Amino acid sequence: xxxxxxxxxxxxxxxxxxxxxxxxxxxxxxxxxxxxxxxxxxxxxxxxxxxxxxxxxxxxxxxxxxxxxxxxxxxxxxxxxxxxxxxxxxxxxxxxxxxxxxxxxxxxxxxxxxxxxxxxxxxxxxxxxxxxxxxxxxxxxxxxxxxxxxxxxxxxxxxxxxxxxxxxxxxxxxxxxxxxxxxxxx
Numbered sequence: 001x002x003x004x005x006x007x008x009x010x011x012x013x014x015x016x017x018x019x020x021x022x023x024x025x026x027x028x029x030x031x032x033x034x035x036x037x038x039x040x041x042x043x044x045x046x047x048x049x050x051x052x053x054x055x056x057x058x059x060x061x062x063x064x065x066x067x068x069x070x071x072x073x074x075x076x077x078x079x080x081x082x083x084x085x086x087x088x089x090x091x092x093x094x095x096x097x098x099x100x101x102x103x104x105x106x107x108x109x110x111x112x113x114x115x116x117x118x119x120x121x122x123x124x125x126x127x128x129x130x131x132x133x134x135x136x137x138x139x140x141x142x143x144x145x146x147x148x149x150x151x152x153x154x155x156x157x158x159x160x161x162x163x164x165x166x167x168x169x170x171x172x173x174x175x176x177x178x179x180x181x182x183x184x185x186x
Contacts, residue, residue: 018061018145022172025056025090025099032066033088036073044082047073051090056099059169064142068150071135072103072162079160080107092168101164110154118152 033049040047058065069088076086084106091100110118119140143150143164154160 076105106159109156
């Protein structure tokens with residue numbers, strides 16, 4: 001809770017510097033997926049990762065984007081019942097030059113009257129799932145700092161889809177390989 005509150009305060013004051021670089025989403029998100037898979041398995045939820053054959057790059061801070069995706073996947077797992085599915089999907093909209101990351105679940109969904117409030121700090125749709133109510137607010141602010149967009153669509157009782165849109169970036173120069181951050185694997 002304290003760390004979330006500090007993040008909110010820092011984000012609002014603009015004192016969280018982004019350390020952006022060309023980030024290959026396919027591999028970076030694979031690491032986050034691998035960390036979340038045991039929890040999904042433990043809860044009897046099928047966790048799926050779909051991504052294009054060719055690498056997709058965005059200009060992003062790897063640590064902050066991992067924070068966003070981890071939050072979305074954790075929420076999806078927490079709000080999906082055993083036997084359900086959570087899907088992490090990466091696609092590209094080449095016409096708009098956008099990378100699209102989606103976290104889709106077959107969970108409890110969000111009623112229409114709650115959808116417009118879920119990105120507000122401390123807003124919680126249900127109380128039986130633990131959390132501070134700050135994760136989605138922080139996630140949206142981080143995506144905004146990347147000049148991206150985080151949206152949600154949901155049907156009560158059927159599930160939710162959180163969609164991140166970021167501008168596509170060029171791969172690193174000279175064929176430099178990506179260095180992925182392993183701190184989320186512990």
